[in-house]
Amino acid sequence: MESNNTGVRVIIVGAGFAGLTAAIECHRQGHDVEIYEKFAELKQLGDIISFGQNAGRIFHRWSNGSVTERMDPLSIKNKGFNIHKYDGEFIINQTHPKPPKESPIINGHRGELHAVVFNYAKDELAIPIHLDSRVKEYFETELETGIVLESGEKISGDVVLGADGVRSKARELVLGYEDKPKSSGYAVWRTWFDSKDMLADPETAHFCNQGDTFQGWIGQDVHFLFSTIKNGSDCCWVLTHRDLADIDESWQFPGHLPDVLELLKDWDPMCTKIVSKTPPELLVDWKLVYRDPLPTWVSTGRRIALVGDAAHPFLPTSAQGATQAMEDGVTIAICLRKAAEKAEAEAKSQDAITAFQEIRYERVKAVQKTGETTRDMWHKTDWVAVKTNPDLVKFPREEWIHGHDAEKHAEEVFDEVVKGLREKARI
Ligand SMILES: Cc1cc2nc3c(=O)[nH]c(=O)nc-3n(C[C@H](O)[C@H](O)[C@H](O)COP(=O)(O)OP(=O)(O)OC[C@H]3O[C@@H](n4cnc5c(N)ncnc54)[C@H](O)[C@@H]3O)c2cc1C
Ligand SMILES: *[C@@H]1O[C@H](CO)[C@@H](O)[C@H](O)[C@H]1NC(C)=O
Ligand SMILES: *[C@@H]1O[C@H](CO)[C@@H](O)[C@H](O)[C@H]1NC(C)=O
Ligand SMILES: *[C@@H]1O[C@H](CO)[C@@H](O)[C@H](O)[C@H]1NC(C)=O
Numbered sequence: 115m116e117s118n119n120t121g122v123r124v125i126i127v128g129a130g131f132a133g134l135t136a137a138i139e140c141h142r143q144g145h146d147v148e149i150y151e152k153f154a155e156l157k158q159l160g161d162i163i164s165f166g167q168n169a170g171r172i173f174h175r176w177s178n179g180s181v182t183e184r185m186d187p188l189s190i191k192n193k194g195f196n197i198h199k200y201d202g203e204f205i206i207n208q209t210h211p212k213p214p215k216e217s218p219i220i221n222g223h224r225g226e227l228h229a230v231v232f233n234y235a236k237d238e239l240a241i242p243i244h245l246d247s248r249v250k251e252y253f254e255t256e257l258e259t260g261i262v263l264e265s266g267e268k269i270s271g272d273v274v275l276g277a278d279g280v281r282s283k284a285r286e287l288v289l290g291y292e293d294k295p296k297s298s299g300y301a302v303w304r305t306w307f308d309s310k311d312m313l314a315d316p317e318t319a320h321f322c323n324q325g326d327t328f329q330g331w332i333g334q335d336v337h338f339l340f341s342t343i344k345n346g347s348d349c350c351w352v353l354t355h356r357d358l359a360d361i362d363e364s365w366q367f368p369g370h371l372p373d374v375l376e377l378l379k380d381w382d383p384m385c386t387k388i389v390s391k392t393p394p395e396l397l398v399d400w401k402l403v404y405r406d407p408l409p410t411w412v413s414t415g416r417r418i419a420l421v422g423d424a425a426h427p428f429l430p431t432s433a434q435g436a437t438q439a440m441e442d443g444v445t446i447a448i449c450l451r452k453a454a455e456k457a458e459a460e461a462k463s464q465d466a467i468t469a470f471q472e473i474r475y476e477r478v479k480a481v482q483k484t485g486e487t488t489r490d491m492w493h494k495t496d497w498v499a500v501k502t503n504p505d506l507v508k509f510p511r512e513e514w515i516h517g518h519d520a521e522k523h524a525e526e527v528f529d530e531v532v533k534g535l536r537e538k539a540r541i
Pocket of ligand 4: 322323324325345346
């Protein structure tokens, strides 16, 4: 399905999942779209990333399912999530029915999945992706908007989408001030490594030699998640714990294995076994920062919108950060098309931008909140209550999150939302 050309010129800053999805969806809806990205070449960075069914539904529409087909071999395929108390007591094996092919769950290596999406946009759809293009300024007038690159080159269009991540420069322009992140009080030690040392140890081999497995251990203010991936050939773990270090931004520092082992000393010895297999140079110490929800994602001239992490960073316990970034892109592409189809000429793109925010804002806030509630649910577990009801520690998978179809929803509510916004503006 590809729509007729709408003539709407969309400039996207950032080629992460937010920027790429927005670009692919704008292309599907018939807009002229280009991406400007500061990295000079594609590198496979990061480790585990999760996409819910509400993202799988979006991926599946690309190239009639061939994008999800490419992601499938890269994605975790375990037969259940084994949840333990920190001391090793087994609590429950949480299973889910396999999602339909049209809305798969995809969990895998961020760099590998990112490469699939990047190459699809660039090679198959021929969307211009300008690398080594750092944006240093944004501008907007009554009639247009645009960006200025570090090279001095100026590019203008009808709409700019700031998909430039947690340290967004676009956000400064939209808010009119620099928005400082706060410490969330937590950090994550995380890593991804080859399974060979796990396979060589008879006590840990079973995590890797029967396909993928997924284990979790929960303690006071700490949780440890361990997964094997790609038929058990790779390992990945994340350990979330209290960390009050005051830092400027959520970014990566080298981690120190002895610190992790110290924290786990009274835990199930299996946790120490797993952590000890980690190549020390591959351990990352990732501080989790927090931001209050921004008052707005839209510039005063209503031609610049923030999408993805630039607008709304998520805690990993929501497992929805990248997925919500994708829902943004789908929504804005539909809004721009629906607005372009309207008969009256004035303020079309601006209406689309405001409608985008109106459609997304409350949903995003509600999903963001689940990152805190799930973390707190685990970190403050009442083990006496769990004895009678082990379901209490299951990882929530809510239908209102996973069942959502961002494309269908935007199609359905756009006209009503625009009408509502116009009435509000008249009052
Ligand atoms: C290197 C890296 C590794 C990550 N690893 C993980 C991980 O392992 N697990 C996980 O869950 N999440 C990870 N994330 C975060 C995750 O990708 C995002 O939370 C989520 O996918 C939403 O993506 P986004 O597109 O909004 O932001 P991002 O993925 O952060 O993408 C923003 C993009 O904008 C570009 N950019 C920023 N400023 C400018 C500028 N001035 N001009 C031009 N381009 C600019 C950046 O280079 C980047 O490519 C990682 C992000 C990055 C950038
Ligand atoms: C899309 O995929 C389905 C199932 O894989 C196939 O039956 C159908 O012919 C494909 N459609 C197009 C247009 O390629
Ligand atoms: C968890 O349950 C599923 C479904 O019953 C089963 O296939 C799987 O082997 C179980 N996992 C473990 C580790 O017991
Ligand atoms: C997965 O790995 C096991 C050994 O760990 C092997 O027997 C099996 O053939 C592999 N399956 C696939 C699909 O590669």
